[in-house]
Amino acid sequence: MESLTSPTVTQRDQLLVEQQVFSLFKTFYNMPPSSQSFMLELQRENHVEYLTNGLKQLGPSFCVLDANRPWICYWILHSIALMDEFVDPELEDNTIDFLSRCEDPNGGYGGGPGQMPHLATTYAAVNSLVTLGGDKALSSVNREKLYSFMQQMKDASGGFRMHDGGEIDVRACYTAISVASLLNILDDKLVQNVGNYILSCQTYEGGISGEPGSEAHGGYTFCGLATMILINEVDRLDLSSLIDWVVFRQGVEGGFQGRTNKLVDGCYSFWQGGIFALIKRLNSTKGERSIPLGDGEDSDPESPRTTASSDATEEGLNKDLSQDDSHSQKDHHDTSSRVNVADIGHNSSKGHAKVNPLFNSLALQQYILLCSQDLNGGLRDKPGKSRDHYHTCYCLSGLSVCQRSWLEDEDAPPLPHAVLGPYSNLLEPIHPLYNVVLDRYQEAHEFYTSS
C-alpha cells in the first residue's frame, strides 16, 4: 500500500520533470509524421555552428581567468568530430598552439597558460590533440615529462592526486590511466594499487563512488570501470552488481540519472550509457558468447537468430590478449605475468556479430533527440536548462554509443533502425574507453606505438 503522506522533495522534483518530458513526448506523438521526422533530426548545422563559435571565441583572446579551457577544446572538438565535421585549419593550428601553451615544462597540462598541471585538464588536452590528429598535434605532447608528472601525482593508496597537493578520487585515476594508455606510457609503476583503490569505491548499490564510502555515481562508475579494464583488473569488480545498478539508472523519460532517485540528465547518456559499451566490449574480448537475439524482442527483424561468431572471434582475441604465455584470467595481481596493457585498449572485436544492448537504446535516443536538443544548436541536461558545450559533448557521445549498441564491432555500419530518426543522424563511432572518435584513436595508437 502506497504511503499516504504528501510527496517528498525527491518525489516532487521527479514529478515535475516527468510532467515536462511527457508533455513534450505527447506533443510529439500528436504531430503529423512530417513534423515528427523533423523533431527527430539531429540539427547538425546548428550544432556545428554553436560549437565552432565556441572554439573561435577561445582562439585569439587568451583570457587567463578560466581554469578549464582544455576541457572546452575537447568538448567542442570531440562533438565536431562525432558529426564527422572538420575544423578550419587555421583554427586547428591555433588550438594546437594554445594547448602547447597550457603544457607545463615539467609535464602535464594546466587549465590555461601559466597554470599548474592538472590530470583532468591533461586528459582534456591529450584527447583534444588526438581528436585533431596529424603529426603536429600528436608530436606536440612531451610524453617523458608527462610520465614523470603522473608519477608525482601517484599516491601510496594507489590512487592519483589531480594536481600537486590536490584531491584523490576515481576521476583522477581514470584521467591518468586513460592518458597513459593512449600515449603508450602506461607501466606497472603507474598501475600499482590502482585496482585496490577503485575496488574500495564500489558501493553496496553496485555502482562506483568518487571516494571510498561516497554514493554510487554515474560519472565515477564510468571512470572506475574504464580504469579497471585498462589495467586488466576488471574481474575484481562485482560486475553483475554493477550492471544491475546501472540498468536501473535509466528512467521513464528514457534518459539516465546519475544516482538513485535523482533526476535525469543528458550528460549521463554517455557516463551511464557508455558503461554498456564497455561491458559489451568486455563480453567479446573475454570470449563469452554474445547475447543471441531473442525472437519476441527482436529489435532487428532483418537478421534471423544470430549468435556471435564467437568461436573464431574468441581464438583471435585470446591470441591478441595473451602476449605472455603464463597469463591466465585469474592472474591479475601478479605483475610478472601481466598482460601487455598497451594492447587492452586496442583490441577490437572481429566480425560483424550482433548483440542485444542491455539498456534501452531507442528510449535513450528519443530522450537525447527530443529533450536534450536545443533546436538553435547545442544540447542540454534536460528541458528548461540551457545548452552548454559539456552537455553537447556528452549527449552526442551517448547518442553515438546508442546507435552502435547492437553491434559487437564498433566499426561496422549500424542497421537503419538502430538509428532513431533519419539515418543521417548517424554519428562517428567512439572508442568507449577514452571517448575519442575511433579512427582518431587508431591514428594516435599507431603514432604512439611506433615512435
Place this chain on the structure above:
Amino acid sequence: MDYFRAIYKADERSPRALRLTRRAIHLNPGNYTVWHFRRLVLEALNTDLDEELDFIQRIANSNSKNYQLWHHRRWVIERLGSNARAKELHLIKSILSLDVKNYHAWSHRQWVLQALGGWEDELDYCQQLLEQDIFNNSAWNQRYFVVTRSPFLGGLIAVRASEVRYSVEAIVANPNNECPWRYLRGLYKDDIESLVNDREISSVCLKPSQEFRDAVVALWTSDTHPLDADLATAICDILEHVDSLRASYWIWRKNKLPIAA
C-alpha cells in the same frame, strides 16, 4: 591576474600575496593554481586558519559544487584538528539543508567523521533526513557508511537485524522506492545465503509460497505462452513485460539463470 602570475612566478609568500590570492579566488573560484598557492602562503605566514574557514564559507555561498573549495576546506580542517570538528559537522549540515544531496558535502562529511570522529549523532542525523524524505539516496548511503564504520555501533553484523527491520518498514511504506531494496541487499553483501534465510525479508518478497506463486501467475497475461514452471524463469518473463524498458536486461538475466534441477 597578471599580478597574481607575477607573484606566483616569483614565489612570493607575503601578506600581499595572500590578499592577491583572495582577489583572484573571488574572480574565479575554479582556479586551482591560485588555491594551491594560497595554501603555500598560508603555511609560510602561519595564518589563523579559523578565519580561513570563514573566508571559504563566503565563497561557498555561491559555489557549493566547486571541487577546489572543498579540497581547501579539508586542508584547513586537517590542520585545525578535532577542535574544528563540531563546527565543521554543523556547517556541512547547514549546506545540506539547502542542497541535501550535494555530493561534495557528503564526501567531506565522511572525511571529517573518519579523520576527526563525531560519529555519535550521525545515525540520528540519517534518521532525521530519511524521515523528511525516504527517497533520499544520499541519506541511505550515509546510513550504510555509519552502520558499517562507526566505532560505536559494533559493526554490520551487530546492527543487521535492526537495519533489516528498518529497511523492510521503508519498503512496505513505498515499495517503489529503490533505496531500501538496495540497502537490504547491501546489508547482506557477500552473504546471499543469510539474506535468503532471513525471515523478515522473505515475509516481504522472497518466500516462494503457493500464495506468492499464485500472485506471480496472476500477473502473467499471455494466453499463448504458458508460464514457465521454474519460478525464477517465470519471474524474468513477467518482468520482461511489466518492466519493458529493461526487457533486454531481463532476457539476459533469464539466460544466466542456473539450469533448473
